[in-house]
Amino acid sequence: MDEITEKQDPKYSFSDYWPSIGIVGAIFSLITFVGGLFFGYQQINSEPSGSFLSPFMISSGVLCLVSSIAGLIAVWHFTREVSPVLKLGQGAVIGFLTGAVIVVVSVLLSELWILLVDPEYNEKMLESVIANFEAMDMPQSTKDDMIDAMAESIESQQSIFRQIFIGIPITGLINLVTALIGVAIFAEKKQNDF
Amino acid sequence: MVRLKHFRFYFGVLISLVVMLFLSLGGGPWGAERSIGHWTGALFQNVCHQNPERSLLFSGVPMAVNSRCFGVFSGLLAGWLLIPALTRLTSKKPWELWLLLLAVIVQIIDYTGNLFQLWENTNMSRTVLGLFLGMAASMAVFRLFKPINKKITDHG
Numbered sequence: 200m201d202e203i204t205e206k207q208d209p210k211y212s213f214s215d216y217w218p219s220i221g222i223v224g225a226i227f228s229l230i231t232f233v234g235g236l237f238f239g240y241q242q243i244n245s246e247p248s249g250s251f252l253s254p255f256m257i258s259s260g261v262l263c264l265v266s267s268i269a270g271l272i273a274v275w276h277f278t279r280e281v282s283p284v285l286k287l288g289q290g291a292v293i294g295f296l297t298g299a300v301i302v303v304v305s306v307l308l309s310e311l312w313i314l315l316v317d318p319e320y321n322e323k324m325l326e327s328v329i330a331n332f333e334a335m336d337m338p339q340s341t342k343d344d345m346i347d348a349m350a351e352s353i354e355s356q357q358s359i360f361r362q363i364f365i366g367i368p369i370t371g372l373i374n375l376v377t378a379l380i381g382v383a384i385f386a387e388k389k390q391n392d393f
Numbered sequence: 394m395v396r397l398k399h400f401r402f403y404f405g406v407l408i409s410l411v412v413m414l415f416l417s418l419g420g421g422p423w424g425a426e427r428s429i430g431h432w433t434g435a436l437f438q439n440v441c442h443q444n445p446e447r448s449l450l451f452s453g454v455p456m457a458v459n460s461r462c463f464g465v466f467s468g469l470l471a472g473w474l475l476i477p478a479l480t481r482l483t484s485k486k487p488w489e490l491w492l493l494l495l496a497v498i499v500q501i502i503d504y505t506g507n508l509f510q511l512w513e514n515t516n517m518s519r520t521v522l523g524l525f526l527g528m529a530a531s532m533a534v535f536r537l538f539k540p541i542n543k544k545i546t547d548h549g
Contacts, residue, residue, distance in 0.1 A: 256442050256444060257508070263439075263442075267440070287402060288399070288402055291402070291406075337446065341446065344427065347427075349429070361435075365432075365436055366438075366439045368436065370439055370440060373440065376469060376530060376531070377530070380530060380533045380534055382534070382537060383490070383533055383534045384490065
């Protein structure tokens with residue numbers, strides 16, 4: 200009887216969620232960090248082509264899509280490793296926190312890279328992106344706007360806490376939605392649920 | 394009237410999606426000249442390349458996200474609003490997951506074709522395809538909100 204109740208109304212502690220959130224969050228942080236560096240150095244070492252599809256732009260699109268499915272993967276991990284029974288709200292918590300872990304770890308890794316390995320990374324990146332904008336075929340006023348905006352954007356990333364605080368809500372919400380898709384696909388359905 | 398299962402959760406996510414969509418409009422509604430560098434732009438810099446040339450304008454200011462991301466966010470909200478209607482469907486086949494798969498494949502094809510210069514997508518095409526993906530993503534979870542069918546045996 201207890202077992203049936205437990206299965207229909209599962210209650211988990213944070214330590215049950217943590218492995219899925221931590222492992223998947225850390226893996227996706229590493230993927231986005233390494234992918235970002237790869238495309239970043241490709242951008243820095245490339246000649247300005249004037250193309251919109253520069254390594255920097257490609258990496259922004261691809262890495263965003265990759266990191267947004269972390270919530271779904273974290274739910275899949277939970278249903279495989281902890282319990283196949285997972286309620287909607289529990290999946291949402293896993294998704295949101297996985298997004299938060301991705302933001303925190305990615306920011307810390309980026310800061311460590313700049314602190315210990317390449318202190319001039321941001322400056323080199325900025326110069327390269329500006330050079331690419333300069334080579335683009337568009338009105339000078341638009342170019343100036345884009346360059347100013349890009350410079351402001353990179354300069355505004357100075358505070359670790361600001362990056363974390365401002366990065367978590369949107370990344371968390373997107374991963375929450377993909378985690379719900381994970382619940383729909385991977386969690387065990389009760390007879391009367393569908 | 395049958396109430397959605399997990400109604401409060403549904404409503405909470407609905408509010409979050411409305412707020413996210415509004416903030417994605419960028420600095421325009423706040424009277425700023427730009428979105429990048431504005432706090433609304435900073436909110437989305439982890440999830441979007443924010444290229445002003447690939448963004449729609451709001452009040453003459455490029456939005457905080459590009460046209461595809463704006464389409465996705467709009468679609469997430471539109472699909473979420475459709476969930477109460479979808480819960481009335483009786484089909485047991487998981488068509489919504491096939492729809493999501495199709496939306497993802499279409500995105501990949503569009504992105505790849507543009508990358509290899511087979512065609513050039515536009516702000517409009519990116520918005521529409523993003524809208525399709527966002528709607529499909531929200532609709533994929535509608536069964537989680539389906540009210541449990543119970544036979545009413547008393548009138549109390």
